[in-house]
Amino acid sequence: MYDMKALYEAGSVEEAIALRLAHPEAQIIAGGSDVLVQMREGKRAGKELISIYGIDALRGVTIDEEENIRIGSLTSFSHITKDPIIQRYCNVLGQAVDQVGSPQIRNIGTIGGNTCNGVTSADSASTLHAWEAIVELTGKNGVRRLPIHDFYIKAGTVDIRAEEGEIQTAILIPKASYENCYGHYIKYGLRNAMEIATLGCSVNVRLSPDKSTIERCRIAYGVAGPVPMRVPTAEAVANGAKPTEALVEAFGNAVIEDINPRDSWRASKAFRQHIAVEMAKRALRESIILAGGELA
């Protein structure tokens, strides 16, 4: 059924690293919802696979000793959506991954797979960018952490060093990134289920204690460029501003400065630019309301 040369199963991170060093051409497989589809299509036919799916230590959401939210790379989308830590501190991530594919895909698909595939339309990616997530990689030389922005090199390529036997072991959201922040994700797709995003937009804000000022605003898109991206010009418009309708308008209009969507069979560049503006406005309004603010 699947044209696979060999399947090696790792029971621990150390075993996964050793297998990767021993079989440098082999591909990592987690839930397999990308890998097996590609293999069946013949794109990865005849490959060796290293399954990390049995490494239970890579599952679950915790708060670590530095107060980061730590999401193990094998944590499934359904787990993330139902997790009490995510619901309390970063509910928007649970809502974003709840828009992936179908219930079956959300049960098998992992956050590690969704980021390691390097795909710009990945439903977790814009929210992880907007919350300044840190990617943790573990290899023969130990643990390496890098900002998610630096993890994405180009479309379909991320910074995982096969020659060092690396696998992604966790995604961290630092306390400074989630404390008192509230966000909203909008996925625009051609239909509601089993659909890859035509555009994804994630916004979050932290308001001043009296709710009169946006202390910090972050916005990121998927499919607005070859890799997921932040939009600094719009963020600069909102940072320190009063939450008003005029600000929301200016914020939406500013996103055009930084995004660079392309024409594809799903949508034209012009259409993506058009909806990007509207999605930014709606997601900012919703984030302000979730943070307890009011729009003047």
Ligand SMILES: Cc1cc2nc3c(=O)[nH]c(=O)nc-3n(C[C@H](O)[C@H](O)[C@H](O)COP(=O)(O)OP(=O)(O)OC[C@H]3O[C@@H](n4cnc5c(N)ncnc54)[C@H](O)[C@@H]3O)c2cc1C
């Ligand atoms: C029908 C269908 C619908 C889908 N709909 C959506 C959707 O709406 N939104 C969306 O975002 N995605 C969607 N997907 C894509 C897919 O489900 C996700 O990208 C999922 O997160 C992949 O996770 P996985 O564990 O199955 O990854 P896998 O298929 O196992 O791996 C994906 C890639 O990541 C690498 N990898 C995985 N984990 C690690 C790790 N820990 N360390 C290093 N490398 C690793 C693999 O080598 C591979 O290159 C859909 C897929 C299908 C089949």
